[in-house]
Amino acid sequence: MSSEKPNLPLQDGASRRSFVKAFSAAVGANIVFGNLIPDGVVPVAMGQTPEPFSIPGKPGLTILNDRPLNAETAAHLLNDAITPASRLFVRNNGLPPMKVDADSWTLSIGGESVFNPKTYTLKDLKSKFENVDLALTLECGGNGRAEFYPPASGNQWTIGAVGCPVWNGIRLKDVLEDCGMKDDAVYIAYHSADRHLSQDPSKDAISRGVPISKAMEAESMIAWGMNGEPLPSHHGYPLRLVCGGWPGSTSGKWVKQIDIRNQVHDGTKMTGTAYRVPKYPVKAGATVPDEDMEIIESMPVKSLITFPQSGVEVNLGDSLKLNGHAWAGDYEVASLSLSNDFGQTWVEADLKKPVNRLAWQQWSGDVSFPKKGYYEVWARAVDSEGVSQPMLIPGWNPKGYLNNSCYRIAVYVV
Amino acid sequence: MGLIGFLVFFASAAVLVATDEEGEEKTDPTSGMVIDEHWDLVRANCIVCHSTKGFTQIRLDRNNWEKIVRLMQEKNGLWPLGEMEPKILDYLEKNYGLTDEHHNPKIRRPLLD
Numbered sequence: 001m002s003s004e005k006p007n008l009p010l011q012d013g014a015s016r017r018s019f020v021k022a023f024s025a026a027v028g029a030n031i032v033f034g035n036l037i038p039d040g041v042v043p044v045a046m047g048q049t050p051e052p053f054s055i056p057g058k059p060g061l062t063i064l065n066d067r068p069l070n071a072e073t074a075a076h077l078l079n080d081a082i083t084p085a086s087r088l089f090v091r092n093n094g095l096p097p098m099k100v101d102a103d104s105w106t107l108s109i110g111g112e113s114v115f116n117p118k119t120y121t122l123k124d125l126k127s128k129f130e131n132v133d134l135a136l137t138l139e140c141g142g143n144g145r146a147e148f149y150p151p152a153s154g155n156q157w158t159i160g161a162v163g164c165p166v167w168n169g170i171r172l173k174d175v176l177e178d179c180g181m182k183d184d185a186v187y188i189a190y191h192s193a194d195r196h197l198s199q200d201p202s203k204d205a206i207s208r209g210v211p212i213s214k215a216m217e218a219e220s221m222i223a224w225g226m227n228g229e230p231l232p233s234h235h236g237y238p239l240r241l242v243c244g245g246w247p248g249s250t251s252g253k254w255v256k257q258i259d260i261r262n263q264v265h266d267g268t269k270m271t272g273t274a275y276r277v278p279k280y281p282v283k284a285g286a287t288v289p290d291e292d293m294e295i296i297e298s299m300p301v302k303s304l305i306t307f308p309q310s311g312v313e314v315n316l317g318d319s320l321k322l323n324g325h326a327w328a329g330d331y332e333v334a335s336l337s338l339s340n341d342f343g344q345t346w347v348e349a350d351l352k353k354p355v356n357r358l359a360w361q362q363w364s365g366d367v368s369f370p371k372k373g374y375y376e377v378w379a380r381a382v383d384s385e386g387v388s389q390p391m392l393i394p395g396w397n398p399k400g401y402l403n404n405s406c407y408r409i410a411v412y413v414v
Numbered sequence: 415m416g417l418i419g420f421l422v423f424f425a426s427a428a429v430l431v432a433t434d435e436e437g438e439e440k441t442d443p444t445s446g447m448v449i450d451e452h453w454d455l456v457r458a459n460c461i462v463c464h465s466t467k468g469f470t471q472i473r474l475d476r477n478n479w480e481k482i483v484r485l486m487q488e489k490n491g492l493w494p495l496g497e498m499e500p501k502i503l504d505y506l507e508k509n510y511g512l513t514d515e516h517h518n519p520k521i522r523r524p525l526l527d
Contacts, residue, residue, distance in 0.1 A: 065467040066467060151474065153478065198490055203490070203491065410526060
């Protein structure tokens, strides 16, 4: 509510100017003293306005919340096999750090179960450890929340809080091994430079992590780049975690510290209903005791039709070519099927192998239609464990996580 | 808090003038939230840290709105609301409550577009 509340760091003057211009348009007036707004500050009115606005560098994303900033991508804008930065969803729990200096940025490894606590500069990390580039699927645990009933609180993500860029960095395990872990190590926990919404410095906006077994996988990364460029400010510049296949919240942005813990991490958004689901199926709308909730680990099998866009017209007699992606958390997708009759019959699409473990997979297929009329084409993936996407909404949970129901598009045959 | 409190008061006063001229229920042009009884309390207590989109994109019943208030108090530094609390819940239940018109859970609707 006050003008000193910053929100979003930007990296150069040109984008800052266009940003201010965009905001001026959004608040319906020139921003007085707009030229005095320091880099990284979003005008206060943006946190309150109902007017649509766009995020610079992210054309076409749907803004769900502007404080904290959250935005998702329409399915047809996710058609690239490797998601460009401009198409990757934005998820924030707090306010990004105001001033980021990559040259002085450090990452410290500590916690109860570390042998030798160490602090690395970004340069140390780049030179000391093997550099890796991996395509890893990042999906918000709440992607699909909008379809649950009764509704859950939180951002009403539909389908677009997912993407698969190539991340540039190092393996987390190499850094953990460089410091050494005691036998009682259980979990890693990140601490980041973003700020709690209340701006209370004693509170973390979010501090989550993963079990040691996940941290030690070859695809758990400390990343400084995306698609060969430095991380965009929205995505954690200059340093973040990427734990492919698990809820995006395990992939902390703006990471300053990683603790090796002798217990399951109990940081902000590790407890209560945050990123946790009931241990057993519950009736929709139920109140579930905390002790009956468990932390979400691997995300479930899921797919998207990214071409064509829903609502497409097809001439009778023509077949429709479709394509998209499928992913399955810690697993691989084994098959992708399409239906033009509300799931009564299915045809199998061509499905590619992932470019590396935990990358989403591309599929393509043809569907033909027997007569004119309204159709829906549904896509259904099955993972390497034989587990399928459900056609309707899966089990209700208090915060509306893990909706992996079949995606569908409308098709008019004329 | 003093400065924020003053700004809240100032902004609320401006909104009241705007709606008096309209003569009927409106949404607040600055926040997009419904202007109704106790909106001033919501404004003063509930959108100090986060955007109003935390309200406008969701629908919850009174019980679940109360859970959100508790969560905000336990985790995020919201102060005790005292006698304002039932009034705030009245406002949220009435204007951001759960009714059948928002969703029929028994129907998976056609997409159409």
